[in-house]
Amino acid sequence: MPTPSAMDRAVRSWLGHLDVERGMATNTLKSYRRDLDRYTAYLDAHGVREPAEVTEAHVTDFLATLREGSADHPPLAASSAARTLVAVRGFHKFLALEGEVETDPAGAVSPPKPPTRLPKAIAVDEVERLLEAASVGDTPASLRDRALLEVLYGAGARISEAVGLDLDDIDTQEGVVRLFGKGSKERLVPLGSYAAEALGAYLVRGRPAFAGKGRGTPAVFLNQRGGRLSRQSAWAVLRAAAERARLSGHVSPHTLRHSFATHLLDGGADVRVVQELLGHASVTTTQIYTLVTVQRLREVYAQSHPRAR
Structure with a gap:
């Protein structure tokens, strides 16, 4: 069984915190896991394997990739990209608060603004x-x-x-x-x-x-x-x-x-x-x-x- 990478250990630590200490819903945890799997795969493809190596530019470029799409993933709507960024920002904020890294590279990255969609109701x-x-x-x-x-x-x-x-x-x-x-x-x-x-x-x-x-x-x-x-x-x-x-x-x-x-x-x-x-x-x-x-x-x-x- 391969040894988990530093990035994967950090992701597990954050998800464990959300599960045990904050009681987050199982479906939300699964969604965050999928989002961060895509994020860490992106980082790995760009040679970033340690949480301390991530910069604001990496997070910004990842967000752009979500909106533009790639060979493996179709482009995401603004709302879906924003949801993914919530997981990324929460992950990096946790690492900074825990003292695992010195700075939060995602804190200043703003999510894309989706168009206002009114809820659909029936008469x-x-x-x-x-x-x-x-x-x-x-x-x-x-x-x-x-x-x-x-x-x-x-x-x-x-x-x-x-x-x-x-x-x-x-x-x-x-x-x-x-x-x-x-x-x-x-x-x-x-x-x-x-x-x-x-x-x-x-x-x-x-x-x-x-x-x-x-x-x-x-x-x-x-x-x-x-x-x-x-x-x-x-x-x-x-x-x-x-x-x-x-x-x-x-x-x-x-x-x-x-x-x-x-x-x-x-x-x-x-x-x-x-x-x-x-x-x-x-x-x-x-x-x-x-x-x-x-x-x-x-x-x-x-x-x-x-x-x-």
Whole structure:
């Protein structure tokens, strides 16, 4: 087995720090690992094998390569390149703080600015059609699918948060659900009567049929074998409901989360309340939804006001 290089040992040290001391999500760690594998391969190809040998020019050139592409990799969009740079900057900052290197070569390198893309939301009547389409008969799977989509929209949950729910995380009497977001951050979110009713019906009349085939998992949403429903299966549930509802365009679990936030703001909710409900660390992330509502106001104004044109 080959001896790990100094660069690889440094990468492992940083990822270990993020995992153990900061409790970073597994998917995020895997993403950082992929980004840094590409980065260290770039450095190695340029004869840089020690963290102390990296200069600001190396980081800047690597960023340019991400945007321009190479023989092995297609060019990345600004948002993807910026995400990769987050891993690179975090890595070098850690090494500098730990005293492994004297300077941080990535600290002054700015990420490319992606164009502002507004979140895609669907109208309230389209959400209702989607939720209705999830209910095909009164089978355990139908009850589960309706409850799943009601939770995604009613709580603004990420798909990983929804399939990660355990029985102890829900209180249908109080209409509250406990979600664990990025970095295992916990938040309580009201469900609303429709979601609470759908979830209650599934737990009483649907889940026991699945649970009898499994090994006693505490997961709320179960598959046909009694195990926890996967993200891929939850995706398939949504895709099938969207097709039955004849919704045009791309509908994803995040579409329901975007719709949750947009409809709250349209209804007059304060942006900081929406921030808490979504589990955003910064209100800046939530404020992009206010752009959606302003755009909607412009559309209504243009269509309705006699002197808009």
